[in-house]
């Protein structure tokens with residue numbers, strides 16, 4: 028397969044840094060340009076990031092001297108150099124919406140980590156193992172935008188990347204009626220490290236702006252279906268969440284309670300998790316975990332520090348499945364928030380789109 032030329036918009040940020048590491052070793056994608064705000068434009072990536080480099084691995088040498096472009100001023104220039112861009116920027120929602128549409132209208136597909144377009148009717152929000160078929164809405168979106176190649180596809184919020192995959196294989200057969208999830212979210216999800224966020228040491232902060240709404244609403248779009256030129260949200264299950272920030276560098280944990288219309292046995296749930304796979308596994312996409320859902324039998328697993336990097340941080344870990352007195356079952360799950368939950372999830376979505384010919 029020819030290598031696709033790729034740009035990273037928001038290259039200096041926490042998610043952008045993850046993109047640079049993942050893409051520097053990617054078999055299908057090659058980074059040919061980087062962009063961020065006007066504050067970074069004109070500097071090399073190394074100069075622009077400075078002391079903000081937050082990864083444990085060093086900055087890829089092929090990128091450190093690449094000059095950062097201005098994400099808002101250099102759209103045509105960037106669009107002319109790449110097959111598509113990844114986008115992860117920290118701007119106001121309406122500014123991100125407009126920016127991503129400008130790239131799409133410049134015939135440059137956008138794979139986005141931002142929340143701005145997640146509820147745009149004809150923008151697919153995809154967890155590739157669960158709703159790969161939603162990419163078919165791109166034809167309708169291209170018609171609305173008047174583009175041949177350009178479109179926007181998004182990934183969902185990092186908070187739900189552990190419990191939505193765990194519920195997905197139980198949805199059709201056993202009909203999940205309601206779920207409650209309390210999430211314990213890592214500081215990298217706020218673009219922070221322990222150095223830049225000392226207030227989190229010895230602390231738990233019971234508020235993450237907008238996170239509970241996203242965690243309750245986005246799963247319904249993922250479980251929705253295409254009807255004409257839109258994706259129509261599912262009407263169930265009913266989901267309620269509380270999202271807390273905890274002193275963990277990477278890895279969002281969720282404590283989940285769930286009830287069903289047809290209550291499965293514990294063995295049936297474990298079987299459903301073990302045997303669940305999707306299009307990424309079928310197509311053997313480069314970032315697809317071989318085993319998507321991994322159940323730990325030990326009472327003290329999964330743990331963020333031990334298990335977040337399972338299968339390159341792209342697998343989901345589950346443990347402590349047991350019956351509950353108020354819901355049918357409860358369990359704990361974990362996913363890496365900047366890998367599966369952000370850059371890695373977006374790269375997997377791009378691999379799916381590449382394999383299906385959307386960047387041709």
Ligand SMILES: NC(=O)c1ccc[n+]([C@@H]2O[C@H](COP(=O)([O-])OP(=O)(O)OC[C@H]3O[C@@H](n4cnc5c(N)ncnc54)[C@H](OP(=O)(O)O)[C@@H]3O)[C@@H](O)[C@H]2O)c1
Nearest residue numbers: 037039040041042063064067098115116117141216218369
């Ligand atoms: N961190 C996570 O785990 C996570 C997970 C899922 C989704 N997300 C989403 O991904 C996005 C980025 O998050 P992050 O944690 O990487 O944020 P971050 O570390 O604060 O980085 C923000 C990036 O946006 C760029 N930027 C800011 N203002 C800009 C402007 N006016 N024009 C162009 N670029 C601009 C910054 O460039 P400068 O360096 O030049 O300022 C930087 O590259 C957010 O929408 C976030 O909600 C994050």
